[in-house]
Amino acid sequence: MKVITLGSGGWIPTNKRHTACYLIDTGESLIILDTGTGLSRLPDYKGILEKYNEVNIIYSHYHLDHLMGIVYLSNWAKNKKVNIFGPGRELGFQSCKTVLSDLLKPPYFVDINSIYKELEIVDYNLQGFQIGNLKISITKQIHKGGSFGITLGNKLHYATDTIECEETFKKAQRAKLLLHDFWSLEPEDNNEHSSLAGIKNMLKKFDVVRTGLIHINPNWNQETIEKLSQAILDESIFIAEDNMIFNL
Ligand SMILES: [Zn+2]
Numbered sequence: 723m724k725v726i727t728l729g730s731g732g733w734i735p736t737n738k739r740h741t742a743c744y745l746i747d748t749g750e751s752l753i754i755l756d757t758g759t760g761l762s763r764l765p766d767y768k769g770i771l772e773k774y775n776e777v778n779i780i781y782s783h784y785h786l787d788h789l790m791g792i793v794y795l796s797n798w799a800k801n802k803k804v805n806i807f808g809p810g811r812e813l814g815f816q817s818c819k820t821v822l823s824d825l826l827k828p829p830y831f832v833d834i835n836s837i838y839k840e841l842e843i844v845d846y847n848l849q850g851f852q853i854g855n856l857k858i859s860i861t862k863q864i865h866k867g868g869s870f871g872i873t874l875g876n877k878l879h880y881a882t883d884t885i886e887c888e889e890t891f892k893k894a895q896r897a898k899l900l901l902h903d904f905w906s907l908e909p910e911d912n913n914e915h916s917s918l919a920g921i922k923n924m925l926k927k928f929d930v931v932r933t934g935l936i937h938i939n940p941n942w943n944q945e946t947i948e949k950l951s952q953a954i955l956d957e958s959i960f961i962a963e964d965n966m967i968f969n970l
């Protein structure tokens with residue numbers, strides 16, 4: 723499985739980082755986790771896109787920094803079947819179909835149902851689902867309005883936009899890579915994102931192979947990020963950047 727960080731930033735795109743979007747080539751299918759502005763980097767990985775007739779998108783939640791890149795996708799995937807999986811009514815949202823249709827209808831955009839060769843929009847629940855032979859597990863997280871962790875087989879656990887939850891780290895022990903939300907050094911009140919101190923505490927309790935910190939605070943400049951990287955002092959934790967490629 724190849725995992726590429728198309729957008730490792732949180733909330734606001736910066737010169738260095740687009741917002742949440744991760745491209746995965748499982749060898750059997752193409753999966754995109756969240757469609758933030760990082761989706762604009764997709765043509766840099768045309769080779770992967772050209773290999774597949776279907777694009778699978780999985781949403782962690784519907785905050786706009788994770789969603790807005792969906793309006794770029796038709797530039798490269800109009801002739802493909804697009805399957806979209808997102809949290810629905812069972813998980814406290816409107817159905818994924820309603821959320822997307824409401825957001826993308828005129829005058830904001832063109833009707834999403836009229837764009838692709840074929841479009842399927844499916845609500846997921848805590849039972850998870852399959853894409854081909856790959857098992858997708860869903861974990862409840864704590865975040866404003868709700869968000870969900872996504873595990874791909876025994877390879878990747880994606881936990882963006884959440885405070886540190888025991889269940890996340892427990893599940894991530896079975897994966898080769900954990901991509902985890904990171905917003906501040908110390909816990910902040912009323913924020914519902916994660917801090918380095920909180921993540922390190924969890925990693926003391928749970929045996930996670932490798933942790934990449936994602937959804938990086940857009941207010942940090944490169945100098946701050948370099949200082950933070952040095953302060954981490956742990957080989958198994960790193961601050962993710964856009965266009966990193968992991969072979970899991
Ligand atoms: Zn976010």
Ligand SMILES: [Zn+2]
Binds near residue numbers: 865883
């Ligand atoms: Zn969010």
